[in-house]
Amino acid sequence: xxxxxxxxxxxxxxxxxxxxxxxxxxxxxxxxxxxxAAAPAPAAPAPAAAPAAPANVExxxxxxxxxxxxxxxxxAPAAAPxxxxxxxxxxxxxxxxxSACPQVDLGAAAKRTLGEQMYAxxxxxxxxxxxxxxxxxGTFALNDQFVGHxxxxxxxxxxxxxxxxxxxxxxxxxxxxxPFNAQVRRAARVAVPLTEYQWAGAVNFTYVPMYGKFxxxxxxxxxxxxxxxxxxxxxxxxxxxxxxxxxxIFKWQPKxxxxxxxxxxxxxxxWFAAVLEVRDYIYNEKLENLEIDPQPSRRSDESxxxxxxxxxxxxxxxxxxxxxxxxxxxxxxxx
Numbered sequence: 001x002x003x004x005x006x007x008x009x010x011x012x013x014x015x016x017x018x019x020x021x022x023x024x025x026x027x028x029x030x031x032x033x034x035x036x037a038a039a040p041a042p043a044a045p046a047p048a049a050a051p052a053a054p055a056n057v058e059x060x061x062x063x064x065x066x067x068x069x070x071x072x073x074x075x076a077p078a079a080a081p082x083x084x085x086x087x088x089x090x091x092x093x094x095x096x097x098x099s100a101c102p103q104v105d106l107g108a109a110a111k112r113t114l115g116e117q118m119y120a121x122x123x124x125x126x127x128x129x130x131x132x133x134x135x136x137x138g139t140f141a142l143n144d145q146f147v148g149h150x151x152x153x154x155x156x157x158x159x160x161x162x163x164x165x166x167x168x169x170x171x172x173x174x175x176x177x178x179p180f181n182a183q184v185r186r187a188a189r190v191a192v193p194l195t196e197y198q199w200a201g202a203v204n205f206t207y208v209p210m211y212g213k214f215x216x217x218x219x220x221x222x223x224x225x226x227x228x229x230x231x232x233x234x235x236x237x238x239x240x241x242x243x244x245x246x247x248x249i250f251k252w253q254p255k256x257x258x259x260x261x262x263x264x265x266x267x268x269x270x271w272f273a274a275v276l277e278v279r280d281y282i283y284n285e286k287l288e289n290l291e292i293d294p295q296p297s298r299r300s301d302e303s304x305x306x307x308x309x310x311x312x313x314x315x316x317x318x319x320x321x322x323x324x325x326x327x328x329x330x331x332x333x334x335x
Contacts, residue, residue, distance in 0.1 A: 115219075123331060124162070124211065125211075125213065125223035125267060125270065126223060126225075126267050126270045126271070126273075126324065127162060127329050127331075128159040128162050128163070128165070128208065128324070129159055129161055129162040130159065130160075131158075131159050131324045131325060131326065131329070132156070132157070132158055132159075132324070132325045133155075133156070133157040133158075133159070133165070133167070133322055133323070133324050133325075134154075134155070134156055134322070134323050134325070135153075135154065135155040135156075135157075135169075135275055135320055135321070135322045135323075136152070136153075136154050136155075136320050136321055137152070137153045137154075137155070137275060137277065137318040137319055137320025137321075138150070138151075138152060138153070138318070138319055138320060139151045139152070139153045139171060139173075139316045139317065139318045140316070140317060141314065141315065141316060142278070142315045142316065142317050143313065143314075143315045144314075146177070146178075146181055146192060146194055147175060147176065147177050147194050147195070147196060147240065148175070148176040148177075148178075149173050149174075149175055149176075149196070149197050149314070149316070150173070150174050150176065151171050151172050151173035151174060151197075152171070152172055153169060153170065153171045153316075153318050153320070154169065154170055155167060155168070155169035155170075155204075156168055156169070157204075157206055162208075163207060163208045163209070164205070164206070164207055164208075165205070165206040165207075165208075166203075166204070166205055166206075167203075167204055167206065168201070168202065168203055168204065169201070169202055169204055169231075170199065170200065170201040170202075171197075171199060171200040171201075171316075172198075172199050173196070173197040173198060173199065173200075175196035175197065177194065177196070177240060182242075185242060191242055191243045191290050192242065193239060193242065193287040193288045193290070193307070194239065194240040194242055194288075195237055195238070195239055195240065195285055195287070195312070196237065196238060196239075196240055197235065197236070197237050197314065198236040198237065198238070198252050199235075199236050200233065200234070200235040200236070200257060200281060201233045201234055201235075202231040202232060202233025202234075202257065202259050203231050203232065203233060204229050204230065204231030204259070205229070205230060205231060206227050206228070206229045207227060207228050207229075208225050208226070208227045209226065209227070209228070210225060210226040211223070211224065211225035211226070212224060212225075222266050222267065222268075223266075223267040224264060224265060224266045224267065225264070225265050225267075226262070226263070226264045226265075227262070227263050227264075227265070228260075228261070228262050228263075229259075229260070229261050229262070229263060229277070229279065230258075230259065230260040230261070231258070231259055232256070232257070232258050232259070233256075233257055233259070234254045234255065234256060234257060235254065235255055235257035235281055235283050235314070236252045236253065236254045236255075237252070237253065237255065237283070237285060238250040238251060238252050238253060239285075239286065239287055239288040239305075239306075240288070241288065242288060243288055243289065243290055243291075243292060244292050244299065247299045247300055248288070248305050250288075250305065253286075255283045255284060255285070256283065256284075257281050257282065257283035257314075258281075258282045258283070259279050259280065259281045259282065260279070260280055260282075261277055261278050261279030261280060262277070262278060263275060263276060263277030263278070263279075263318075264276050264277075265322055270324075270327070270328065271323060271324040271325070271326075271327045271328075272321070272322070272323055272324075273321070273322045273323075273324075274319075274320075274321060274322070275318070275319070275320050275321065275322045276317075276318070276319055277317070277318040277319075278315065278316070278317050278318070279315075279316050279318065280313050280314070280315045280316075281313075281314040281315075281316065282311065282312070282313055282314075283311075283312055283314070284309055284310070284311055284312070285309065285310055285311075285312040286306045286307075286309050287306070287307050287308055287309070287310055288305065288306070288307060289304060289305055289306055289307035290307060291307075
C-alpha cells in the first residue's frame with residue numbers, strides 16, 4: 001500500500017516539472033516573441049588543445065597505435081673532475097692508503113741527472129759541406145830504418161759536398177842520419193844507398209765514407225770520421241853520399257810523386273778535431289852508385305855518381321790538429 005502511494009507521488013512530480021517552465025504570474029503561459037526566437041544559440045566550447053609532446057620523445061614505429069610514447073632518457077652528465085680533499089676524490093684514497101700518493105719534490109726531480117741511453121739515429125755531428133779545413137801535423141817515416149825523416153805537414157781542404165773535398169798539402173822535412181850508422185858503414189865497408197827529403201807538395205782529393213761516435217772518459221762521447229785521400233804532386237829528394245862522401249855532393253832534385261792514404265778525425269767539438277793519417281808518397285828515386293870510378297879524375301864527374309833508379313815508397317805517419325771554418329752552420333731539413 002505504501003509502495004503505491006510513493007509511485008503516485010513520483011509520477012505527479014514528473015508531470016508538474018515541465019508545466020512549471022511555462023507558468024507566469026497570473027497563471028497563464030506567455031508566448032515567445034520573434035526577437036527572442038531569432039537569438040542565436042550559444043557557441044559550443046572549443047575543444048581543448050592537445051598537450052605538446054616533449055622534445056626528447058622516443059617514437060617506436062613498431063608499437064601499436066594508442067601506445068604512449070616514452071620520453072628518452074637525458075644524456076648522462078659528464079663526470080665531475082676529482083679534486084683532492086673533496087669527498088669521493090683523490091684525498092679519500094690518500095687517507096686510506098698514503099703509499100698510493102707519494103710526495104714528489106719537483107725542484108729536486110728537475111735537478112736530477114738523467115742517465116738514459118739514446119738509440120735514435122741522430123743528425124751528423126759536424127757537417128763538412130761547403131766548409132774549409134786547415135790541418136797542421138807532424139810527420140815521420142815508417143819504413144826507413146837508417147834515416148829519420150821528421151817534418152811538419154800543413155794542409156788545406158775545401159769540401160764541395162759533405163763527403164768530397166779538394167785541397168792541397170805540403171811538407172818540409174828535417175833529415176836525421178845517425179852518426180853511429182855512418183861509422184858502422186865505414187868500418188864494415190857496407191854500402192847501403194840512403195836518401196833524404198827536402199820538401200813535398202800535392203793536390204789531393206778526399207772522400208769521407210764513414211762517420212760515427214764512441215764513448216770515452218765516462219759519459220763524454222767522441223764523434224769521428226774516416227777518410228781516404230789521394231793526389232799527385234812533386235817531391236824534392238837527393239841521395240846521401242855513402243860510398244864516396246869525400247867527392248860526391250848531391251843536389252836536390254824534384255820528382256813527380258803520387259800519394260794515397262787513409263786517415264781518421266776525432267772531434268772535440270763541431271769545428272776542432274785531432275787527425276791521424278798514414279800516407280804513402282810514391283816516386284822514382286835515383287840511388288847512389290855503389291862503385292867508384294877507377295880513374296881519380298872522373299870521380300868528380302856527376303854522371304858517375306848515380307846508379308840505378310828505384311820506385312820508392314815513402315810511408316809517412318801524420319799526427320796533428322784540424323780546424324773547420326766557419327765554426328757553426330745551420331741544418332736545412334727537407335719540408
